[in-house]
Structure formats: C-alpha cells, structure tokens
Amino acid sequence: MPSWRKGKRIGYCLNDKKKKKLNFQGFEDLCRQRGYEVIEIDLAKPLCEQGPFDVIIHKLSDLILESSYDSQSHQLIHDFQTYVETYSSIILLDPFPAVRLLLDRFESYRLLQDFQKQDSCIFSPPYVELNSGTGREAVARIREQGLTFPLICKTRVAHGPSSHEMALIFNEEGLGEVSAPCLLQSFVNHDAVLFKVFVVGSSHFVVRRPSLKNFPRGESARRSIFFNSHSVSKPDSCSRLTELDEATLEPTPPSDNVICRAMRGLRSTLGLSLFGVDLIVEKQTGRCAVIDVNAFPGYEGVPEFFSALLNHIETLLESHEQAARARVLVAEYSLHQQASHVDKAQESTHDTNLRAPWLANSLETPKSAPAESSFFTFAVLPAVLSRH
Ligand SMILES: Nc1ncnc2c1ncn2[C@@H]1O[C@H](COP(=O)(O)OP(=O)(O)OP(=O)(O)O)[C@@H](O)[C@H]1O
Numbered sequence: 379m380p381s382w383r384k385g386k387r388i389g390y391c392l393n394d395k396k397k398k399k400l401n402f403q404g405f406e407d408l409c410r411q412r413g414y415e416v417i418e419i420d421l422a423k424p425l426c427e428q429g430p431f432d433v434i435i436h437k438l439s440d441l442i443l444e445s446s447y448d449s450q451s452h453q454l455i456h457d458f459q460t461y462v463e464t465y466s467s468i469i470l471l472d473p474f475p476a477v478r479l480l481l482d483r484f485e486s487y488r489l490l491q492d493f494q495k496q497d498s499c500i501f502s503p504p505y506v507e508l509n510s511g512t513g514r515e516a517v518a519r520i521r522e523q524g525l526t527f528p529l530i531c532k533t534r535v536a537h538g539p540s541s542h543e544m545a546l547i548f549n550e551e552g553l554g555e556v557s558a559p560c561l562l563q564s565f566v567n568h569d570a571v572l573f574k575v576f577v578v579g580s581s582h583f584v585v586r587r588p589s590l591k592n593f594p595r596g597e598s599a600r601r602s603i604f605f606n607s608h609s610v611s612k613p614d615s616c617s618r619l620t621e622l623d624e625a626t627l628e629p630t631p632p633s634d635n636v637i638c639r640a641m642r643g644l645r646s647t648l649g650l651s652l653f654g655v656d657l658i659v660e661k662q663t664g665r666c667a668v669i670d671v672n673a674f675p676g677y678e679g680v681p682e683f684f685s686a687l688l689n690h691i692e693t694l695l696e697s698h699e700q701a702a703r704a705r706v707l708v709a710e711y712s713l714h715q716q717a718s719h720v721d722k723a724q725e726s727t728h729d730t731n732l733r734a735p736w737l738a739n740s741l742e743t744p745k746s747a748p749a750e751s752s753f754f755t756f757a758v759l760p761a762v763l764s765r766h
C-alpha cells in the first residue's frame with residue numbers, strides 16, 4: 379500500500395436524500411476496499427471528537443444558505459470552517475466560499491460573464507438582476523440593457539426547492555408577474571436538448587438531457603409560462619414544454635475541445651472539484667452557452683462517478699504527501715546549511731573564540747537560507763524527490 383494511502387480517513391457529510399440518490403454506500407465500500415477508513419460526520423457532535431480527517435466530502439448547501447440568517451446554522455458552519463482551518467492538511471471537497479458563491483445566481487452569473495470575457499469558447503446569455511421593485515422597474519431595466527423577449531426568470535437563490543421555480547416571459551406585461559429578487563435572462567433557442575457536464579476534479583462526463591423547446595424570437599402576446607426546472611431537465615422529465623413544435627435535426631453536442639477548455643477554466647475560476655455545468659447549443663449560431671452551474675450535483679447517468687471521485691481524492695492525497703515531504707526536505711536542508719555555517723564559523727573564529735550571534739540558536743535560519751531553499755526547492759528537490 380502506498381504511504382499516501384496508509385491510515386487515511388475520509389469523512390463525509392451528506393443529507394439522507396443525497397446519500398440515497400447517490401447510493402453513497404457504494405462509495406464507502408469502494409474506499410474501504412482500498413484501505414481507507416470512512417466516517418460519516420455527525421454535525422451534532424464536535425468535529426474534533428470525530429477526527430482526524432484527511433479528506434472531507436460534503437454537500438452542506440442547505441446549512442451554508444441558512445447560515446446567512448439562522449444563528450445556529452451560522453455557528454455550525456463557523457465551527458466546521460474553524461476546524462478545517464486549524465487542521466490545514468484536511469482536503470475539503472469543496473471549500474465553503476466557493477460553494478457559497480454558487481448559491482447566489484447574481485454572484486455566479488457575474489462570474490460567468492467575466493469568464494466569457496477571458497475565454498470566448500462559451501458564452502453566458504445576457505441578463506439583468508432585479509433586486510427589488512415592480513414590473514415597471516423590470517421593464518426599464520430590460521430596455522436599458524437592450525434585452526429581447528422571450529426571457530427566462532430565475533430566483534436569485536440557486537439552491538433548495540423554491541430555487542427551481544421559473545417563468546418564461548414573452549412581453550412587458552408578463553414582467554409584472556415576476557417577484558424580486560430574481561434574474562431575467564435571454565432565452566436561447568437550443569432544440570430542446572441540454573448537455574449536463576458533470577465535473578470530478580480533472581475529469582468530466584457529458585450527459586444528454588431534455589430541455590425547453592424553441593420559442594419564436596421577439597415580443598409576443600403569449601401568456602407567461604411558470605414551471606419547475608426539475609420537471610423539464612431530469613432524465614425522466616416528461617413535459618409539454620420539452621416537445622418541439624417543429625421537426626429538427628438532433629443538435630450537435632459541443633466539441634470535446636470546447637468542453638475541455640471551458641471546464642478547465644471554470645474549475646480554476648470557481649475553485650471547485652465537484653460541480654455540474656449545464657450547456658446548450660444556440661440553434662441560430664451553434665455557439666455553446668452556459669446557463670447554470672451547480673455545486674455537487676446528482677451525477678445521474680455517470681456510472682464512473684465513484685471511481686472518478688476516489689481517483690481524484692487519491693491524486694490530492696498523493697500530491698499533499700509530496701508537498702509535505704518537500705517541506706521536510708527543505709527544513710532538513712536548511713538545518714544542514716546552518717550546521718555547515720556553524721562549522722565554517724567555528725573554523726574562522728577558532729583563534730579568537732568569537733561566534734556570530736545567530737549561531738547561538740542552531741534552529742534560527744540564516745538570512746541566506748530562503749534563497750538557498752528556493753534554489754533547492756526548484757532545482758535540487760525535484761531530482762531528490764524523483765529518487766524517493
Ligand atoms: N437562457 C436559457 N435559454 C434557454 N433555456 C434555458 C435558459 N436557462 C435555462 N433554460 C432551461 O431551463 C432549465 C432550468 O434552468 P436552470 O438550469 O438555470 O435551472 P436550475 O433549477 O438551476 O437547474 P438545476 O436543477 O440543474 O440546478 C434548463 O434545464 C433549460 O431547459
């Protein structure tokens with residue numbers, strides 16, 4: 379067994395629904411077969427009584443969301459965060475600030491807009507944020523930004539049952555029915571096909587799902603359509619809203635190149651390992667649009683999820699161990715340098731019996747050490763490590 383696997387403990391914290399949907403027991407079994415200890419974290423007990431942990435997997439979106447208005451949840455999240463900061467070697471999948479960002483569509487869509495400026499391989503449809511106010515203000519904002527109908531209205535909060543309640547709006551009158559805080563996004567025709575990209579570390583998996591049908595572009599007299607997103611884009615969704623009115627060819631999935639580039643960029647922009655990205659292909663242009671990003675999604679239709687997750691964990695454990703070993707070697711090298719400075723100093727001060735003040739404490743680092751250590755880290759250490 380490699381040393382980075384030996385005695386390692388993987389903690390997890392998922393609600394019953396998530397455990398059941400993922401059949402998480404299968405993952406526990408896989409981890410135990412490879413020699414890991416797996417611990418289900420009980421949030422009612424202090425973490426220090428349940429640790430130590432090398433890795434923690436969680437979907438604490440409910441609690442993170444509640445922590446902004448509920449003091450008990452705030453305390454739990456605060457204690458959890460303090461614990462992982464205290465034991466900084468713990469690998470947390472995923473860090474709370476990165477997860478928190480995805481719970482707020484205002485924040486995540488702003489980030490997607492910035493992302494498309496850096497990388498034009500995908501785009502994020504234009505939108506306006508409505509913090510408060512009436513339909514009249516919504517009309518003004520839409521006109522100001524030059525957005526055209528139809529629009530899709532999404533709640534600001536991106537997680538939880540009510541976050542999936544949406545509306546399709548076809549005219550200014552329909553804007554009177556939206557309730558802030560929400561976001562109004564340009565509707566992109568995409569032939570009713572959604573590509574869900576499920577990311578696990580550096581791997582990703584693409585799954586095809588049903589999606590909303592095409593609608594004529596421009597303002598129309600149609601009444602707004604209210605729907606729940608889970609009734610249109612789950613594997614077994616069966617809705618009139620996903621039935622195309624016209625016969626069309628199957629849309630071509632986004633190319634591997636586009637998906638790889640976009641996921642690589644999003645992974646580092648978001649600072650997440652476990653997330654899902656919803657992509658659609660614009661009918662008129664063939665461009666690929668990102669319309670949603672979810673933290674730790676369902677991975678439904680990805681039979682490789684557990685093995686990909688464990689591989690990702692093992693890659694992280696191995697690189698953590700390498701980094702720790704490198705730190706030890708740098709420290710040893712630094713001590714060795716100090717010792718040789720001592721020898722030299724003793725030789726040169728032998729006659730007078732004088733010693734440099736910093737030599738009084740042999741653990742004190744001489745001023746030249748950082749430069750030498752960094753030379754050691756970048757030039758010598760890789761060669762040393764490759765021999766270990
Ligand atoms: N800009 C858009 N243009 C066209 N269709 C869209 C757009 N945004 C969303 N949709 C459709 O609406 C559905 C729900 O939107 P979205 O993915 O943002 O909601 P969600 O509730 O966050 O979904 P999830 O369950 O994946 O978290 C999508 O699956 C897609 O069918």
Ligand SMILES: O=P(O)(O)O[C@H]1[C@H](OP(=O)(O)O)[C@@H](OP(=O)(O)O)[C@@H](O)[C@@H](O)[C@@H]1OP(=O)(O)O
Nearest residue numbers: 396399439536537538654672674675676677678
């Ligand atoms: O079960 P969870 O609470 O994690 O639900 C997530 C759901 O997974 P599920 O498929 O297991 O329902 C995801 O579906 P897929 O993208 O994978 O289709 C997506 O809807 C997320 O937005 C949900 O996260 P939440 O809205 O709750 O933050």
Ligand SMILES: [Mg+2]
Nearest residue numbers: 607611656670
């Ligand atoms: Mg979605």
Ligand SMILES: [Mg+2]
Nearest residue numbers: 536670671672
């Ligand atoms: Mg979502």
